[in-house]
Amino acid sequence: MAAETFNSKLIVDIGISMGDEGKGRVVHETLDEIMRRTGQSAGAVIKVNGGANSGHTAAGLKLNLLPSGVGEPDLPKLLVGCGVVADPRKFLWEARPLEARRISVLDRLLIDERAQLSDLSHRLLDLAWEDYRVNILGAENRGSTGRGISPAYSDETSQWQIHYGNFLSDNKDTFAKALGQRVDRALRTIRHVCRVSEETWNSFFDRLTEAETQANAPAISEGIFKPDEFDFSIFKGDAPFSLNLNKLIECYWDAGQELATCIGDVRKATLSTLEAGKHVVAEFGQSYWLDKRHGFSPNVTASHTTTPELFLSAGIPPCPVHVLGCCKAYDTKVGTHHFLTQMDPDSHPLGAKLSKLEFGTSTGRQRMVGWFDAVEKGDALRHCGFDDFVINKIDVLTHTEEWQGDLKLCVAYRKPDGEIITSVPRDEALRRTLEPVYEDLPGWTEDLSLAKTFSDFPINAQRYVARMVSSVIKAAYPSDYEGRRLPQVRYLGVGPNPGQIITDTPSTIQLIKEFAEASAC
Numbered sequence: 001m002a003a004e005t006f007n008s009k010l011i012v013d014i015g016i017s018m019g020d021e022g023k024g025r026v027v028h029e030t031l032d033e034i035m036r037r038t039g040q041s042a043g044a045v046i047k048v049n050g051g052a053n054s055g056h057t058a059a060g061l062k063l064n065l066l067p068s069g070v071g072e073p074d075l076p077k078l079l080v081g082c083g084v085v086a087d088p089r090k091f092l093w094e095a096r097p098l099e100a101r102r103i104s105v106l107d108r109l110l111i112d113e114r115a116q117l118s119d120l121s122h123r124l125l126d127l128a129w130e131d132y133r134v135n136i137l138g139a140e141n142r143g144s145t146g147r148g149i150s151p152a153y154s155d156e157t158s159q160w161q162i163h164y165g166n167f168l169s170d171n172k173d174t175f176a177k178a179l180g181q182r183v184d185r186a187l188r189t190i191r192h193v194c195r196v197s198e199e200t201w202n203s204f205f206d207r208l209t210e211a212e213t214q215a216n217a218p219a220i221s222e223g224i225f226k227p228d229e230f231d232f233s234i235f236k237g238d239a240p241f242s243l244n245l246n247k248l249i250e251c252y253w254d255a256g257q258e259l260a261t262c263i264g265d266v267r268k269a270t271l272s273t274l275e276a277g278k279h280v281v282a283e284f285g286q287s288y289w290l291d292k293r294h295g296f297s298p299n300v301t302a303s304h305t306t307t308p309e310l311f312l313s314a315g316i317p318p319c320p321v322h323v324l325g326c327c328k329a330y331d332t333k334v335g336t337h338h339f340l341t342q343m344d345p346d347s348h349p350l351g352a353k354l355s356k357l358e359f360g361t362s363t364g365r366q367r368m369v370g371w372f373d374a375v376e377k378g379d380a381l382r383h384c385g386f387d388d389f390v391i392n393k394i395d396v397l398t399h400t401e402e403w404q405g406d407l408k409l410c411v412a413y414r415k416p417d418g419e420i421i422t423s424v425p426r427d428e429a430l431r432r433t434l435e436p437v438y439e440d441l442p443g444w445t446e447d448l449s450l451a452k453t454f455s456d457f458p459i460n461a462q463r464y465v466a467r468m469v470s471s472v473i474k475a476a477y478p479s480d481y482e483g484r485r486l487p488q489v490r491y492l493g494v495g496p497n498p499g500q501i502i503t504d505t506p507s508t509i510q511l512i513k514e515f516a517e518a519s520a521c
Helices: 023-038 088-100 120-136 149-157 164-168 172-193 198-215 217-221 245-258 266-275 308-314 349-355 374-383 459-476 508-520
Strands: 010-015 044-047 056-058 061-063 077-080 109-112 280-283 322-328 331-333 368-370 388-392 407-414 435-441 488-493
Touching: 010 023, 023 056, 023 280, 023 322, 023 488, 044 266, 044 308, 061 088, 077 266, 088 109, 088 217, 088 245, 109 266, 120 149, 120 172, 120 198, 164 172, 164 245, 172 245, 198 217, 266 280, 266 308, 322 331, 322 374, 349 368, 374 407, 374 459, 388 459, 407 459, 435 459, 459 488, 459 508, 488 508
Parallel strands: 010 280, 010 322, 044 077, 044 280, 077 109, 322 388, 388 488
Antiparallel strands: 056 061, 331 368, 407 435
């Protein structure tokens, strides 16, 4: 069944797992579908939350901050909502290489004037708090991206914000005063609260230099940037635990002035686009289970990652939306998450195979891999809600010489007393005592990356899709899913390239009745 038209001009792309679901490619497929259906491009893509802690690829470049639609030349507006925290230098580091490839960026980019400035002090705090967690508290390394996201949001809740609108003023002194006070607070915290050693303090600058030099290596090799653009040691002060404040202020003020023509009112831009009958695609970073309230602290991000945040970040009133809930055909996690369905890559051949594919776009970190957890996604459906499934990377589950065996789906959890449950406990201590209840399904040998339609799938792959969907539905609505408006499978990703998707998956009811129930017999 071909997917129905979107039920709103406002389309939302969210993750329903633990992040890294392939949401960036969903934006591209959504924009392509809008063009096919209407003969016109969408009006805008808006980045809703987070900052440079999410990753996607555009024009062959790995990006973290610019909206995913930047690689679509016909898209007129690239919006960044006021719920985003962003380093102005990072915008330029991503924009200039794209513009060198003749992809227009800055004349399409609109950063909300209430978006919040993040800067070097936040990145140093991020590293310092991680050091404190490990070396003072003796806790596990949380696996922060080191982009300064949590400290930047902390400034928001503490009312120490510096907004992008400051760059529209000629009053540099006001900006310098605010940034100087921020830096002073950060340095005192790093030295006296986090108790960072002088050696560790010096290492922070080396780590940041190495990370950004590596991330921007293509642009350096092409001569777009000189290597010293990413030398963070230039900001070190003469004394330990000090910064060259004048250099820092000049650097950030200059970057902000270069972006001044890109700063404005995203509220008006969003509403005017919708009122003109154009589509707006809203792009979220992270996922439902990384939301700062709904996830499991400390393994969460610092922002809200679900649909309601769109209205706050875009500055528009609540209205109907069409939500795409994105996941993979297996699960991945990073950091110190307790991963109920984890596969050990050292002992499981499929785990070893998948581990070779799973590294973060933002950080290059190795991701843990595991079986598809329908209970987690059922909770996301029940409490977050979405209109359509997007399931990526089913093609990589095909049997190879490395691995041939059954696939497992986690359809429930078993408590220590033997009780079976199909929802995620909100108590993390209880969740850690659970055991996954698996259903085994036979695999397949056919290359799904060559499939153009759902009927091209072998029957075992069709049944696997059906059981994924039906298990999520039944976890969300264990007693009354019939009669509800159920999410449909809009896109099945069968490869990394644009257009490598299946768009004619049967209806959810048909999947449940004809494939899922048949496979369970």
